[in-house]
Amino acid sequence: MPRPQPVLTREGKPLPTGHVKVTQQDWLATARDVLIRDGAGEVKILTLAQHLGVSRSSFYWYFGSRADLLEALLDDWEARNTAPILHQCTLPSDTITEGLCNFFMCFVDDTIFEPHLDFAIREWSRRDARVRGRIDAADTARLAAVTGMFRAHGYNAEEADIRARILYFMQIGYHALELREAMETRMxxxxxxxxxxxxxxxxxxxxxxxxAFALKVAQR
Structure with a gap:
């Protein structure tokens, strides 16, 4: 008797058999954890499958290749870290100091901005020119948003640009140094x-x- 042919998806992939235990987000979250902890070189299909306790074949239900997963990781990073900065910089504010408080929320609350993820991506970019391009584009967009915040409060173009660079690069450096200080001291x-x-x-x-916001975050 001939062996039955597998049922294919619209993309021509075989439908998985049995119970699918993990979701696409599970694969992505595990890949993100490995990236942060061990670097991009260790984001491997077999490694992730072992962490998830599933066969590597289920990976292909969600991603065409490891390259597709790595691209999804970059998209995920932009959504988690760049988009929130852009959003916070465009929130309504009556004063520039209130605007800066909105910006600072990103850097005291890691549910808004994930510093460890940001630096894992930056470390990856040292060995991958394409990732370096994504980093450069993100920094450009973030700086433009901070500059726009200053411009919205009446600073001229040159002053807004300089103040934005001082603010943004200091804040990124603050996290890069992994300074350990009590939130009360920082406030x-x-x-x-x-x-x-x-x-x-x-x-x-x-x-x-x-x-009050920062101390509440610190007490979580």
Whole structure:
């Protein structure tokens, strides 16, 4: 008796047999964890399958190849880390110091921005020119958003550009150094940071509101 032919998807892939235990997001989340912990070179189909406790064949239900997964990781990083910065910089703000508080939310709450993921991607880019291009594009977009925030509050183009670069590169460097300080200590410098980054003094209400937000995050 001839062996039955497998049922194919629209893309010509065989439908998986049995119970599919993991989702596409499970594969992506595991790949993200491995990327952060071990680097891009260890994001391998077999390795991920072992972490998930499934056969590697189920990978192909969601991705055509490892290259497709790596591309999905880059898209996921942009959605998790670049899009939130762009969003926070365009939130309504009555003052530039309030705008900076919106921006700073990204860097005190890792549910908005994931610093370990950002630096895993940057480390990957040192060995992959295409990933370097994605990093450069992301930094350009982020800087444009921060610059736009300053421009919206009346700074001229040159001053907005300079202040945006000082602010953004300092903040990225702050996380790159993995400084370990209590949130209370960091918030003690908030008023000074805001004033020196903008040239304008923040209100007591802005300081109180952002400090309350940051301390609440730290207590999770």
């Amino acid at each position: 003690g410098r908030l008023a000074g940071f805001l004033e020196h980054f903008t040239g304008r003094a923040p209100s007591e209400a802005e300081i109180a509101d952002f400090t």
